[in-house]
Amino acid sequence: MFREVVLGLGNNSVVSGVVKRYGMQMGAARFVAGASLESAIQVTRDLNRRGIAVTLDHLGEAVKDEGEALAAKDSYLTILQEIQTSAVNANVSLKLTMMGLALSMDLARANLMAVVKQASDFNNFVRIDMEDSPYTAITIGLFEEVWRAFPGHVGLVLQAYLYRTQEDLSRLSVPPKNFRIVKGAYREPVAVAFPSKPDVDDNYVALVRQSLELGNVTAIATHDEMIIGRVLKYLRQNNIPKEQFEFQMLYGVKLAVLEQLAKEGYRTRVYVPYGQDWYAYYVRRIAERPSNLLFFARALIDR
Numbered sequence: 001m002f003r004e005v006v007l008g009l010g011n012n013s014v015v016s017g018v019v020k021r022y023g024m025q026m027g028a029a030r031f032v033a034g035a036s037l038e039s040a041i042q043v044t045r046d047l048n049r050r051g052i053a054v055t056l057d058h059l060g061e062a063v064k065d066e067g068e069a070l071a072a073k074d075s076y077l078t079i080l081q082e083i084q085t086s087a088v089n090a091n092v093s094l095k096l097t098m099m100g101l102a103l104s105m106d107l108a109r110a111n112l113m114a115v116v117k118q119a120s121d122f123n124n125f126v127r128i129d130m131e132d133s134p135y136t137a138i139t140i141g142l143f144e145e146v147w148r149a150f151p152g153h154v155g156l157v158l159q160a161y162l163y164r165t166q167e168d169l170s171r172l173s174v175p176p177k178n179f180r181i182v183k184g185a186y187r188e189p190v191a192v193a194f195p196s197k198p199d200v201d202d203n204y205v206a207l208v209r210q211s212l213e214l215g216n217v218t219a220i221a222t223h224d225e226m227i228i229g230r231v232l233k234y235l236r237q238n239n240i241p242k243e244q245f246e247f248q249m250l251y252g253v254k255l256a257v258l259e260q261l262a263k264e265g266y267r268t269r270v271y272v273p274y275g276q277d278w279y280a281y282y283v284r285r286i287a288e289r290p291s292n293l294l295f296f297a298r299a300l301i302d303r
């Protein structure tokens with residue numbers, strides 16, 4: 001309920017005006033690694049020193065025209081080049097609407113292909129984030145096309161709150177691929193998504209097991225310590241090799257837990273977003289936790 005309200009309010013123009021104006025000083029900086037690639041690389045180096053890999057996300061979604069989509073593609077080519085030059089342990093995550101998906105499928109496909117080709121040339125990897133449900137099928141379709149061209153260099157996010165995901169996962173896993181399992185961060189109707197948290201949580205654990213049993217490399221992307229405990233038990237009982245999975249968390253959330261997992265010898269990765277276009281990302285982070293909104297509101301009142 002809280003989540004629905006915040007995600008709804010995020011579309012309100014008055015609210016967005018206030019948050020865009022004051023958000024960075026009042027909490028967004030916790031979740032965003034600065035405005036520039038340089039600052040994100042600095043954060044990456046620091047995380048690498050703690051034994052944690054990174055996935056870099058240049059913030060932005062739903063670009064308005066072809067020029068913006070091409071610029072977004074170019075920014076990812078630059079990130080991959082910079083990862084190569086600075087020899088940090090990082091790959092990239094991107095959103096297809098930033099590559100122009102809401103404008104034209106051909107445009108998004110061409111931009112995605114260019115970025116994944118560059119990743120393949122550098123023996124690196126691109127993760128396609130999953131956005132809201134109108135884009136699910138088309139995102140899966142583009143992922144499959146690009147995977148056929150560059151297997152091993154592209155992976156997809158699948159969301160546990162969607163009823164369809166177990167079926168998508170079984171179909172997509174022939175042959176096995178690389179998936180990140182998340183709960184899902186958008187406002188979705190009950191026609192497509194489980195409305196209750198316990199159902200999402202159970203489906204999350206079921207999907208992680210399904211993904212591993214089907215032979216996929218699987219990113220377990222959650223901050224939910226109860227779920228991490230359930231998954232660890234399953235991993236140990238079934239002797240799943242450590243190369244087949246990694247734990248992932250968002251920048252600014254529960255780093256100590258991830259660090260502990262890294263110390264125990266598990267592969268770990270932090271999702272590090274950077275850039276000017278942080279608003280939509282920040283609203284989703286607030287929606288995930290009531291105390292994030294209280295923190296923001298208190299800071300606003302104190303001004």
Ligand SMILES: Cc1cc2nc3c(=O)[nH]c(=O)nc-3n(C[C@H](O)[C@H](O)[C@H](O)COP(=O)(O)OP(=O)(O)OC[C@H]3O[C@@H](n4cnc5c(N)ncnc54)[C@H](O)[C@@H]3O)c2cc1C
Pocket residue numbers: 128129130131157159182183184185186221222223224225248249250253270271284285286288289292
């Ligand atoms: C690496 C990564 C990539 C992701 N990519 C996508 C994607 O492509 N598409 C998509 O829809 N979603 C994505 N998400 C977001 C995901 O769907 C969830 O919205 C988010 O992870 C919160 O769910 P949770 O699994 O942590 O569980 P929750 O039940 O929401 O949270 C469990 C606990 O974690 C802590 N926590 C969670 N979120 C926050 C927060 N924002 N601030 C402070 N504490 C918090 C709280 O202690 C909370 O009680 C991604 C998440 C991660 C970690």
